[in-house]
Amino acid sequence: MSEAQEKLEAEVQARSKAEEQARAEADERAKAEAKAESETAAKLEAEQRSRAEAQARHEAEKRLQSEALKQSKPQILPDIPQSYDAKASVIDAAKLSRKPAKCECCEREYPDENQLTRIDSGQMFCQDCLAELKSAAMS
Secondary structure (H helix, E strand, O other), X not given: OOHHHHHHHHHHHHHHHHHHHHHHHHHHXXXXXXXXXXXXXXXXXXXXXXXXXXXXXXXXXHHHHHHHHHHHOOOOOOOOOOOOOHHHHHHHHHHHHOOOEEOOOOOOEEOOHHHOEEOOOOOEEOHHHHXXXXXXXXX
16 A cells, blocks of 8 residues: 555544444433433423422411401301392391390380490480480580
8 A cells, every 4th residue: 555545544544433432422412412301391390390399288287378368257147048139148247237226215116326425323315315315414
């Protein structure tokens, strides 16, 4: 073999070796990128699971707090049947919470005892009778 052929053969071998090394590096790079993508996807999935679990815990805590609050509040008004519309149930509830009262002076009926005033003697007077009592006391 001549010197030129030997050089050519050495150059071909070097080029083959370089191409093979470049292919091996490209394969390793592709494997590393695939591994990084897989790890990123796993981290993203774990974060999504963690968020979903946190959201579920938050919702459960809200439900428990709501139930605890419901159980700790005493029932002020009796249960009103659900067949009533909202306006009627509010009116009925207001009627149930008021006590009718009678003025102990003129004996007029009032739908709510808050419309009467208790005087020092303990009697309940309407505003008209209270005004007359005050004007009589002033004269």
